[in-house]
Amino acid sequence: MYKVLIVDDERPVRMAIRLAGEWEKLAVSEIVEAPEAHTGLRLLEEWKPDIVLVDIKMPVMDGMEMLRRASARYPEVKYIIVSGLDEFEYARQAIQYRVLDYLLKPVDKVELNRSLREAVRQLEEERKDREMKQRQSMMNNLSLPLFKEKLLTMIIDGDRIHPPILEDYKKLTSMTKQHVLYSCAIIQVLNFDEVCASKFKGDSFSCYFALTNMIDECCAPWSQGFSFRSYKTDHEIIVVLEIGTHPEPKVFSAAKMTEIIHSLQTLFGFASIAGIGGFSPSFEKLGESFGEAHAIKSSINILKCENRVFTETQTGRRAELSSIMNKRELLIRAFESGNIEFTRGIVNGYFDLIKQTGYFSMDDARKSAAEFILMFEDIAAQLGIAEDPQGKPLSFGTVGPYPSFEDFSEFVFRVISLVFDRIQDGLRNSEAFNIIRIKNYIDDHFFTDINLTMFSEQYYLSKEYLSRLFKERFGFGIYEYVLKVRMDRAKEMLDDPSIKIQLVSSKVGFNDNAYFSKAFKKYTGLSPSEYRNLALQSKKSI
The missing domain is CATH 1.10.10.60 (Homeodomain-like)
Known part of the structure; x- marks a missing residue:
């Protein structure tokens, strides 16, 4: 619905315009009158009409001066002159002030409605054009990040990308600049589930959005960074870094990434670690950088883990241990004995052998935890406790990243307690065993x-x-x-x-x-x- 303002010092003219206009057909819902230009300008600011019909010859301020001021401040409004003066100079100025039409008094009903219809048509087209641009802008804001995420994932995974698509992406993201270095970093969130439950009510989508948004904001002052969730590894964020040429890009980015890790901890409570891959002037080598970052993160020695950001692969003498599966029968007897300390002692002996080597990587811990779970599932099945009292499969949790040996051993001992408690619950829930x-x-x-x-x-x-x-x-x-x-x-x-x-x-x-x-x-x-x-x-x- 549209609003119309009539500015004329002659009340009969204003009334004539009111009576002549086909307002309902034109979807005009409100009409307001102003007896002189100053009032007209005030109503323009306060009431914000869509169409203004204005006389030229008025006291104090004439219509041309009003149009000059109004068209400068409100160019989207449609202006129609209604005047008794038929002079070329006025018509010339009217064109300058983007006036839609110039009607002579007395007002002809047909001419008036024709001008009003044209004004409404232009307003409608401009409205549709604005809405289309808004939708396009929204789609760009929504789709460009998804497009970037999809394309970067393909590059990181080593998938072949059609060259024109890659060039279009570079233009869209301004990645055609010279003297720029690219790298891939991986941020591993260590307590995602806990923070998601406490701060985001279990909404993982909102949690990931907050994470990536915060990382991008922190990167903005020093890198055109873009972060997105990894769908291959739980609770892992991939960050594509873009920085200007720097004599020591890894040292520089590691310091900045440390600040990001600290901000995530301070603002949201996320505990994280990060690995940063190598830098290259070639955007297409991000896959190599990602592989390096992943290797760096996986090699972190959790027996001696003091930092939170790493730029080099760690090495050490790996523990040459027999599989924990070799302790299976001994652990079964320990569980059946009802002595949890005996059970813990068996596992602690295994852990002591690991600590003696001085090197146990995050990847070693992940594989070992998976082996423990497999063994405990087998033991639970043999002991007849593979299901909880409600008949649901007993869950030992999922293998996650372990930033320290204490976190790894805590996970294993938690599962041991779960198995032990389940045995005891079984005995308590059944008739007293004898x-x-x-x-x-x-x-x-x-x-x-x-x-x-x-x-x-x-x-x-x-x-x-x-x-x-x-x-x-x-x-x-x-x-x-x-x-x-x-x-x-x-x-x-x-x-x-x-x-x-x-x-x-x-x-x-x-x-x-x-x-x-x-x-x-x-x-x-x-x-x-x-x-x-x-x-x-x-x-x-x-």
């Missing part, structure tokens, strides 16, 4: 199908541990004891000649009479018939 309960169950249910799995699942203990515990207490393995009870009961029933051997077989849990006879003979040295005959002869002799 090995006698298994013996009593066998005594009462020897004729049913009995297997170790049922006890293992009930008491959250491994089959091996239960068998060992049962044998230590009663001198038999569980299966051995089941067989013993069955054979003892079979003997009792065979002493009664009225009970058929086939019935004895089924009563002690054997569905196959032949199999029962074979098992009985193997256990006693006599077949069921031989045992019965011998028992009867013994009774007669008595």
Whole structure:
């Protein structure tokens, strides 16, 4: 909807214009009148009309002076002169002040509405043009970063890029300047999940946006930096640096990157480390720089990690250790013993061997943590605790970057505590465990199908541990004891000649009479018939 201002010192003229205009058709919602130029200028500033109809000959300030001032301050407004003066000089000045039309009094209704329609048409076109430019600007603001991110990712990954696309990107991002060095840095956020949960309510998109925006702002005074999230490594930010030629670009950028790491810690609480790759005047060599930055970050010795920004690959004598998997059986026995300190002691011994070498990189820690998780998952499955009480798979967390050996060992010990607590929860949630309960169950249910799995699942203990515990207490393995009870009961029933051997077989849990006879003979040295005959002869002799 549009607003119209009528500026004329003659009230009848103003009324005539009001009556002649087809305002509803023109989408004009408001009309305001001004009896002289000063009031007209004030209303222009305060009310901001879209169309102004102005007379030339007015007291104090004429219409031409008003147009001169108004067109300079409000060039977007459409001005139409309505005058009784038909002079060329006025028409010439009107063109200078970007007047849309020059109408003579008395006002002709057809001419007035034609001029008003043209004014509305121009306003509508200009509005659409502004909206299109705004949308284009918004799209550029949104799409250019995405375009940059996509293209830089392709360069870093070594993908082939069509040359015209690369040239267009350089022009869009002003990367055609001379005497410029390019590099790739990697910032690894070490506590992303914690900060995301506490500061961003778990919204990872907002968290990454804040991270990259902050990094770009910090880079702006010294580098045309552009940062974006890495989708290959969790919580990793890739920063493309662009600096002027410098005698020691790595030293210079490392000092600046240290300031960025400090700012991220101070403002948001992000704990981070960074690796900076080599600099090159060639933008296309960013992939090599990224590879170097990644190698630098991965090589950081977490046994001696005092800095937060690194520019060179660290080396050292790597620990020549046997796999932690070799400690698996020992750890199972430690978990089953219920002694967490014994369990920790086994792992601490492994850690001591690592510390003796003096070098353990972030990459070593990542691989070792993955091996620990794999082993603990295997142990949990064997101990029957692969699921939590709700039936969901037990989670040991994800392998993350470990900036220090303390962080790495804390992760491993946390998983150990998780496994240990799960075993204890299993025992607490089940009926109080006592090995006698298994013996009593066998005594009462020897004729049913009995297997170790049922006890293992009930008491959250491994089959091996239960068998060992049962044998230590009663001198038999569980299966051995089941067989013993069955054979003892079979003997009792065979002493009664009225009970058929086939019935004895089924009563002690054997569905196959032949199999029962074979098992009985193997256990006693006599077949069921031989045992019965011998028992009867013994009774007669008595």
